[in-house]
Amino acid sequence: MSLYFNYLFILFKSQMQYRTSFWLLTIGQFLVPLSLFAGLYFLFERFGQIKGWDFYEVALCFAVIHMAFAISECFARGFDAFSSLVHNGDFDRVLVRPRSTIVQVLGSKFEFTRFGRLLQSVLVLVWALNNLAIEWSVIKAITLCLMIISGVSIFAGLFILAATLCFWTIQGLEVVNIFTDGGREMAQYPLNIYQKWVTRFFTFVIPFGTVNYLPLMYILGKSEGNDLLYMLTPVAGIVFLLPCLLVWHIGVRHYRSTGS
Amino acid sequence: MITVEGLSKSFKVPKRSSGLRQATKALFHREHTIVDALKDISFSIEPGEIVGYIGPNGAGKSTTIKVMSGILVPDAGTCTIMGYTPWKDRVSYVQNIGVVFGQRSQLWWDVPVIDSFELLRDIYKIPEVEYKDNLDLLVETLELQSLLHSPVRQLSLGQRMRCEIAASLLPSPKILFLDEPTIGLDAVSKIAVRQFINTINKEKGVTIILTTHDMFDIEALADRVLLIGKGSILYDGKLNELRNRFGTHKTITVDYREHAKRFDIPGTSLLSWSSERAIFSVDTEQTMVSEVITQLSNQVELIDISIDAQPIEDIIVQLYKEYQI
Known part of the structure; x- marks a missing residue:
């Protein structure tokens, strides 16, 4: 873990070599989801509510998933940009160092500019929470943290899966974006507004539903039945990471390097 | 310290063909060739x-x-x-x-x-x-x-x-x-x-x-x-x-007092010649270098002489040729 922070430090130093580019990208990253959020705002301006969810509730949904996405893009960027690591043969270097490949790939790249996106989602989160009458308890606060951790795990898991594909094919990885970007766009809204099969897919296969929709029902007092069950749903997101890591280790053995 | 035995590794390389039609075809069906990068390699260090x-x-x-x-x-x-x-x-x-x-x-x-x-x-x-x-x-x-x-x-x-x-x-x-x-x-x-x-x-x-x-x-x-x-x-x-095995050729460069006539030394081949300098190549398996020098001193008035082994580059090129690689 301390090694990870050493990596972070050196990459931060590198990033600071290019200050202008850093600030421009950070501002850009702040503005992109802002436009998405504006879309959400005007939608509710027109329709008032969707399937029993009002604007601030959906905003909370939005904030959580975007926050998770920003954090995972920031820290798991190494996996997101993994194809270049394979493409130019730098993964060779990773393999001749006595540390786990996961830590090293995570440490190969950080996208500090995603702090812009993170800041934006934090602002939305605070705004939404301020305008919602929630009876807060310690458990609810823990649930909220779990939700974000869960989201980060799922995105990281997807990035790892996409990266694993690079061991077999260098190109054609846009497919995975359907699940990362697509999943993010879908999970901006509570999952019950979609068709049954969509809801099922994003609950049981890629459990985005467990990041915000299900636990939010508990936090917002919409849940029926066992509260504990709703509260613990974010754990599914963390569990999702495990098979991804397993697949990764299988992939590493298939690595075939590039000629030099 | 290092023991390598019977190491083999082959790669599947997609066949690349030219032309748009072939390229489009390759989108759907790709042909592969197997390249043996290593075939039964053994050594120890x-x-x-x-x-x-x-x-x-x-x-x-x-x-x-x-x-x-x-x-x-x-x-x-x-x-x-x-x-x-x-x-x-x-x-x-x-x-x-x-x-x-x-x-x-x-x-x-x-x-x-x-x-x-x-x-x-x-x-x-x-x-x-x-x-x-x-x-x-x-x-x-x-x-x-x-x-x-x-x-x-x-x-x-x-x-x-x-x-x-x-x-x-x-x-x-x-x-x-x-x-x-x-x-x-x-x-x-x-x-x-x-x-x-x-x-x-x-x-x-x-x-x-x-x-x-x-x-x-x-x-x-x-x-x-x-x-x-x-x-x-x-x-x-x-x-x-x-x-020793492959680099049996030596080059002998001699400088001498002006000598108008071109001359030959048996057992050597002349690589270049001018009125003051000549370069010979000698296959040491056929002819002794000392013999060549004796012959030379009989024919011309020597000023300087240098004997060079065949550069290792040349030996390697020759080896590559020999093994057809």
Whole structure:
């Protein structure tokens, strides 16, 4: 873990070599989801509510998933940009160092500019929470943290899966974006507004539903039945990471390097 | 120290064909050819050796190095290095080796060299005292003092290569793999790098495996040569033996007082001739050099004479031809 922070430090130093580019990208990253959020705002301006969810509730949904996405893009960027690591043969270097490949790939790249996106989602989160009458308890606060951790795990898991594909094919990885970007766009809204099969897919296969929709029902007092069950749903997101890591280790053995 | 037995590795390479139609077809159905990069390779290396690993492009040099350094998993065969199987015990094994890829950097591009070194210290968990000792020694012998605080991207290739080699020696490896360490370097840097490689081999007993296309590297460093072609080991032995076996031609250059008439010496072939200088090639298996000189002194008034062995480059070219690789 301390090694990870050493990596972070050196990459931060590198990033600071290019200050202008850093600030421009950070501002850009702040503005992109802002436009998405504006879309959400005007939608509710027109329709008032969707399937029993009002604007601030959906905003909370939005904030959580975007926050998770920003954090995972920031820290798991190494996996997101993994194809270049394979493409130019730098993964060779990773393999001749006595540390786990996961830590090293995570440490190969950080996208500090995603702090812009993170800041934006934090602002939305605070705004939404301020305008919602929630009876807060310690458990609810823990649930909220779990939700974000869960989201980060799922995105990281997807990035790892996409990266694993690079061991077999260098190109054609846009497919995975359907699940990362697509999943993010879908999970901006509570999952019950979609068709049954969509809801099922994003609950049981890629459990985005467990990041915000299900636990939010508990936090917002919409849940029926066992509260504990709703509260613990974010754990599914963390569990999702495990098979991804397993697949990764299988992939590493298939690595075939590039000629030099 | 290193035992390699029956190592084989083949790659599936998609057939590339030209033309739009073929390219479109390849989108749906791709044909593959199997390329045998390594075919049943065996050798062993003792501690403290410097082994030059040579062969033309695409012969399988890099593949062997990659298998030996734990990057690639071979299809068949065994490889035991210091009791480890590289691709199985990767993490504990690579702690003991250093790898320098001449064409790829292991340093972080945008930060000062010393920052990279410190990160490597953390990656390899090098004890502070050992790190300091090694760093001091490397800085001194490779003259890095002035480079330590500049970002890698501002270094020249020769400076960078010195830093690369230093970086791979920081964790005190027992084996050092050098993949084309002198590629693209100028004459001065080349000599510096060679000297340093020799020093660490002699003083620290580091076993060195070196691939290169520069035969002067081999001449300056390696006692032993492994020649690989089309995935098989073709020659494994001393460089001198290689020279004795294949390099039987010598060139004799003679300067003499002006001599208008062209002359021939039996058992030699004349490579060039002018009224003051002639160059002969002699096959020492057929004719003794002393005989040629006697003949020469009978014919002309000698001023100067020099005898050169066939350059190792030529021997290698001849070898490649002989094995048709």
